[in-house]
Amino acid sequence: MKASIKNVVIAGFVSIAAAALVGCADTDTTEAYNPPVEVVHVPTAVTSVPPTANSTTVTTQYGNGTVQKQTTTDYTPGYTSLGPPYRTTVVPAVPATTTTRSTTVTDY
Numbered sequence: 001m002k003a004s005i006k007n008v009v010i011a012g013f014v015s016i017a018a019a020a021l022v023g024c025a026d027t028d029t030t031e032a033y034n035p036p037v038e039v040v041h042v043p044t045a046v047t048s049v050p051p052t053a054n055s056t057t058v059t060t061q062y063g064n065g066t067v068q069k070q071t072t073t074d075y076t077p078g079y080t081s082l083g084p085p086y087r088t089t090v091v092p093a094v095p096a097t098t099t100t101r102s103t104t105v106t107d108y
Contacts, residue, residue, distance in 0.1 A: 035092055035093075036092070036093040037090050037091065037092055037093055038090070038091055038092070038093035039088055039089070039090055040088070040089050040090075040091055041086040041087070041088060041089075042086060042087050042088075042089050043085070043086055044082075044083040044085070044086060044087055045083075046080055046081070046082060047080070047081040048078065048079075048080050048081075049078055049079050049080070049081060050078050051075070051076060051077050051078035052075075052076045053073055053074070053075045053076075054073070054074045055071055055072070055073045055074075056071070056072045056073075056074075057069065057070070057071045057072075058070045058071075058072075
């Protein structure tokens with residue numbers, strides 16, 4: 001019987017302590033934070049392609065001993081490859097203002 005009363009008293013103290021903790025809980029809601037961004041136009045890189053030359057040589061020897069040599073060259077001039085004038089990049093922007101939030105909790 002003594003143990004039963006003792007258990008009821010302890011359970012009462014635990015219930016009161018739990019209710020006190022629930023009453024002191026901070027119920028501040030958290031909102032999604034979308035950082036400020038800035039769209040930046042970055043110039044695209046220019047690509048240079050060097051010129052190329054491919055040579056083909058054909059040698060023909062005729063029955064009378066004459067040798068004819070013929071060379072053909074395929075030449076591709078160099079060129080510069082250009083893409084769009086710029087590409088778009090999204091970067092974090094520097095915020096214009098700074099907000100500081102502080103909370104003071106005083107227990108009595």
